[in-house]
Amino acid sequence: MPDKKDEQKSNIELWSDAFFEMESENRNKNKWAKAQFIISTDSLPWFGLDLIFDLAKASWFDGIDLAMWKNFDAWNVEYVKKISKSYDLPVRVVQVSSNVNEKELNKALDICDATWADTICINAPKYFNYKSFNFLADNINFYRKHNKNLNFAIINPEDSNFFALPIPKYRFTNIVEIIKKYGCYIWLDISNMNMDGFESIFLRKLNDFLPYVAVLYFSDKTKIWEWHVLPGEWVMKLPSLLKKLKQNGFYRYISIKIDIDKSDLSDPDKVNLILKKTRTYLRENYEDIKIE
Secondary structure, eight states: OOOHHHHHHHHHHHHHHHHHHHHHHHTTOOOSSSOEEEEEGGGSTTOOHHHHHHHHHHTTOSEEEEEGGGOGGGGOHHHHHHHHHHHTOOEEEEEEOTTOOHHHHHHHHHHHHHHOOOEEEEOOOBTTOHHHHHHHHHHHHHHHHHOTTSEEEEEOOTTOBSSOOSSOSBSOOBHHHHHHTTOOEEEEEGGGSOHHHIIIIITTTHHHHGGGEEEEEEOBOOTTOOOSBOTTSSSSOHHHHHHHHHHTTOOSEEEEOOOOOHHHHTOHHHHHHHHHHHHHHHIIIIISOOOO
């Protein structure tokens, strides 16, 4: 790890201009003619990576969002590289836990190096998890500076907003602060947003936020506060969101994170149908729509 005194001046400079630096970088990072639809391994707990890659390939996804903290075999760099090559399905995003430390983040870097993944997503520590929060606050700019080929993104947790909250449950609840203070992109979980903020702020000002979104977590939510449900059947204006994403040229990652019932998880064929239904929804509401 760096000597904190040696890095202090550099960190201050990064914080001061990160917002504008990211905007400039992002305008040149569109690699594809459409968004890349990937699946988070967080959607399939207790499944081995071999089965997850198999299901993702069969369901026509473009790649994998690898949640290291959900699969022990995800820590095996050579295995991840081998299975990605075997299925011809790239790892696009590597996701670290809310208890992240130096060992875990360095392992994520190793996986990115082995698989050519270009984005590391960080789950927000809970408010009183000082150890992980201080590790990120003290070192995230060092990791950014020395890994310029990677995008570092922090998730907006359940109680996140566009501005500070008085008594948050998690750290990094302020989306603007993630961008301006820590110089990170947003790993945007739309299901974690309150409906007023999603409709009145985010959708209305989508074009302003998109340059700073590295990964968009895609799912629906219900009126009784159930998160990460199968898209298209509940309360969020997902077709409007997808249309706006296409209109505004969002060509990065849309990662599918859905909570699948345990009874369904016990049947891989049923899981395959659920994933195919989700992928079909994305095709019909993003890929197949015409933009005037």
